[in-house]
Amino acid sequence: MSDRIFASICIALAVLMGWGATIIEESFIQDPLGPKAFPLVIALVLAACGVAMFLRPDEDPVWPHRRKQIQLLWTIGAMILYVQFLPVVGFLVATAIGAGFLSWQLGASVKQACWGGFSISVGIYVVFKLILGLSLARGPFGF
């Protein structure tokens, strides 16, 4: 079933890609093939593979059960929030909270997670910013 859903997505994507390719504006500089041909070929390959997968699907993978699904969503959500807050609160604060949250997700106690997040954040800051001179996101406090 999973393979069939994935195959359908691929076919839909291929159709969208084919349509997207036909509306590419042509330029006045032109080579015999133009900018549309290659995308169309790839859309065709994608569609063909989609059909092949739909007709001969593999066995379903083991999808995570509910508790794990929620945990995965939390992890992805935490990463997105981290990125959104990075320019707002600066690298040190965002990273300490983000890394702490992730390690708490992976089974650290609250105290361990606080220390873990703090050490990861400061460790990266010292190595990459102070020693190697990389530019990290700056917050309102300058770090």
Added chain:
Amino acid sequence: MDTLNALAQGFSVALTWQNLGLALLGCFLGTIIGALPGLGPSNGVAILIPLVFSIGLPATPALILLTSVYYGAMYGGRISSILLNIPGDEPAMMTTLDGFPMAQKGYPGEALAISGIASFVGAFFATWGLVLLAPQLVEVALLFGPAEYFALFTLAFATLGGLSSKNQAKAAVAAAIGLGIALIGVDGQTGVPRFTFDNMHFYDGIDFLVAIVGLFAVSEVLVFVENHGTGQGADGAKTVKLGRITPPWSMLKQTSGAMGRGTLLGFIAGVLPGAGASLGSFIAYSLEKKVSNKDDTFGKGDPRGVAAPEAGNNAAAGGALVPMLALGVPGSGTTAVLLAMLLTLDITPGPLLFTKNPDVVWGLVAALFIGNAMLLAMNIPMVGLFVRLLTIPAKYLMPGVVMISFVGIYGISGSTFDLMVMIGFGVLGWALRKLEVPLVPVILGLLLGAQMEKNLRRAMTISDGEISALVASPLAIGLWCAAIIGFVLPILVGRYLRYKAN
């Protein structure tokens, strides 16, 4: 003779204090990355590329650092395979078959030492193979026109799924996804935007580093979160007593044949398109089992079963560099990541690289020799230190890996948009892995898409739109035939095996 002169030149590049220091650092970091469960050569190097790029190292030192990391990770991978039965990456899988039983029988130190020496032997002779074979291949590559290059790229994609894939449609879908993503951005020939959804961020296209780090590193973390606490995957390990860390002479003598055979087979497997290190270690182990398994000792901790796949795996890693450097077409995941590294440093591999930037090529080869010797010296006496690293709990390690990935990508552009794209690729990578769609063709599509289209359109411009120009030369016809056979053969072989099994 020319080759030897060039190699000597390369050593003069690599043997500066700065470059030696970088090689040492790279070997050390690489071994750590390889030894840590959940990190392997491909995702380790993938995380480091943006960092090295942001720090602003010049091309040759950066190349030396990253290839040392790559070789180091190949060495380090065997530590977790042997002690924990957790291969760091696919090629290390075969090492667990006899390595882990050997450690259980009370010879973990010997197993590590034998595998270290086998790695050295495999990598050392494969580097010589690279020195001798790559210039020959360059001669051939100079005959390639745009049509032949287009056929060659097709060949690379067709064979990539190769013997390891169960479903060729999935390998092809992966390539199409990668090529499709590579299309996003302004068309290089005519300057019109394609698939940009009128979003300014997409005009430059998707940076392949963002995609690679997302696909390899972020998806690895998601897989880890998923498996965490269910008994699969690594949640840290207890300390292991190593015992003696030098192998007895008798064991070296016993395994020397296995190392030789493994090296030769591994190198050949590495040079062939689409095979790479996984096949190298697999063939090396299978043949060794056929040759030496007289007393049915394989799978129960036979040192020859450790030596053969390790030699094969490292020889294949060296062999895979031949097509990557000479043709610009990588055959495996890790060489794809190395290609990404070269492209980031603004070096286009291919026949012209040998004439235009000989210092890069031969500096790299010299760095391989030096790094290899360093790794042997580092790995035999210091293996205990690396083993201790295995006890770092994953609950701290994984968040650290995520954050370092973010730092690297942020360092390239300073844009949070790229970070969001990276998370997107992480989720995509996780889903594809669940569906058993290989990730390497996606990466290769991203890396080669622009080149492939450019060559196709150039060929069409030369022939004034005549499609038959793609199959005009015997060389092109040969490449097309190889591509078709390479794609169809695994399907037939798979059917035959299933038929036989029933």
